[in-house]
Amino acid sequence: xxxxxxxxxxxxxxxxxxxxxxxxxxxxxxxxxxxxxxxxxxxxxxxxxxxxxxxxxxxxxxxxxxxxxxxxxxxxxxxxxxxxxxxxxxxxxxxxxxxxxxxxxxxxxxxxxxxxxxxxxxxxxxxxxxxxxxxxxxxxxxxxxxxxxxxxxxxxxxxxxxxxxxxxxxxxxxxxxxxxxxxxxxxxxxxxxxxxxxxxxxxxxxxxxxxxxxxxxxxxxxxxxxxxxxxxxxxxxxxxxxxxxxxxxxxxxxxxxxxxxxxxxxxxxxxxxxxxxxxxxxxxxxxxxxxxxxxxxxxxxxxxxxxxx
Ligand SMILES: O=C(O)C(=O)Cc1ccccc1
Numbered sequence: 001x002x003x004x005x006x007x008x009x010x011x012x013x014x015x016x017x018x019x020x021x022x023x024x025x026x027x028x029x030x031x032x033x034x035x036x037x038x039x040x041x042x043x044x045x046x047x048x049x050x051x052x053x054x055x056x057x058x059x060x061x062x063x064x065x066x067x068x069x070x071x072x073x074x075x076x077x078x079x080x081x082x083x084x085x086x087x088x089x090x091x092x093x094x095x096x097x098x099x100x101x102x103x104x105x106x107x108x109x110x111x112x113x114x115x116x117x118x119x120x121x122x123x124x125x126x127x128x129x130x131x132x133x134x135x136x137x138x139x140x141x142x143x144x145x146x147x148x149x150x151x152x153x154x155x156x157x158x159x160x161x162x163x164x165x166x167x168x169x170x171x172x173x174x175x176x177x178x179x180x181x182x183x184x185x186x187x188x189x190x191x192x193x194x195x196x197x198x199x200x201x202x203x204x205x206x207x208x209x210x211x212x213x214x215x216x217x218x219x220x221x222x223x224x225x226x227x228x229x230x231x232x233x234x235x236x237x238x239x240x241x242x243x244x245x246x247x248x249x250x251x252x253x254x255x256x257x258x259x260x261x262x263x264x265x266x267x268x269x270x271x272x273x274x275x276x277x278x279x280x281x282x283x284x285x286x287x288x289x290x291x292x293x294x295x296x297x298x299x300x301x302x303x304x305x306x307x308x309x
Contacts, residue, residue, distance in 0.1 A: 223247065224247040225244060
């Protein structure tokens with residue numbers, strides 16, 4: 001039976017993303033305390049696949065995930081999930097809003113409630129925790145109670161037996177986080193027509209227009225990009241790699257051509273998977289860039305080359 005890992009403990013938004021992946025509902029689900037530990041468990045074979053957060057509509061990329069995927073033994077994304085994020089402020093029985101002096105939560109959650117906290121609890125001190133759910137379990141019976149209140153998902157507050165002091169406190173009400181299911185690279189999901197492909201690109205050397213040289217590989221093949229992030233390579237100051245999501249599947253002709261183009265012009269291309277997009281959208285394909293266009297052009301060239309003695 002497939003074992004699924006996730007960034008836990010139970011009650012994290014990541015667990016919600018995993019439960020939204022039907023094959024995981026009746027399978028064994030194993031929580032890990034950090035993104036690094038979750039991905040290490042996939043790499044080491046302790047679990048077959050695992051869910052981790054990658055991108056938030058308010059706070060942007062999750063660096064821990066982007067960096068851990070870009071380096072180390074190869075992993076690929078096999079699915080993605082979008083989860084609507086709703087935060088509550090929860091505390092033990094007896095605590096009131098006026099008495100809250102310290103709040104524990106995950107750094108990404110804190111970044112999304114700063115406005116509410118500034119307006120309602122301006123004197124409060126932030127206590128970083130490994131996840132939103134661990135901030136809640138810290139307040140459960142037997143927990144160490146290192147902060148007065150936790151910011152977490154409603155389900156995490158309920159599981160820890162906490163009372164909700166304030167509901168729906170996110171600064172942006174329609175916040176969504178994108179999660180990815182990653183596995184060792186033994187098979188890539190078949191194309192669905194609504195797919196995304198993720199790659200990390202390392203330039204050959206930093207030069208004027210270097211990024212443009214990478215991006216034109218997509219532009220000239222009519223490929224739409226859905227995410228572009230630069231991350232430090234950590235080798236030296238100012239040395240960056242680019243984490244990119246594009247529309248399309250590695251089997252699509254235009255994507256294959258772009259990837260071979262990138263392979264030629266980049267120092268390194270890390271392929272991080274082709275997978276069905278969670279929003280059921282179809283890929284935008286610019287005119288003259290469909291599979292048939294590429295194949296017809298290739299047949300034309302082959303016919304000419306066949307004449308060569
Ligand atoms: O801590 C959690 O619950 C997570 O899954 C990470 C996270 C934190 C804040 C918003 C979305 C995901």
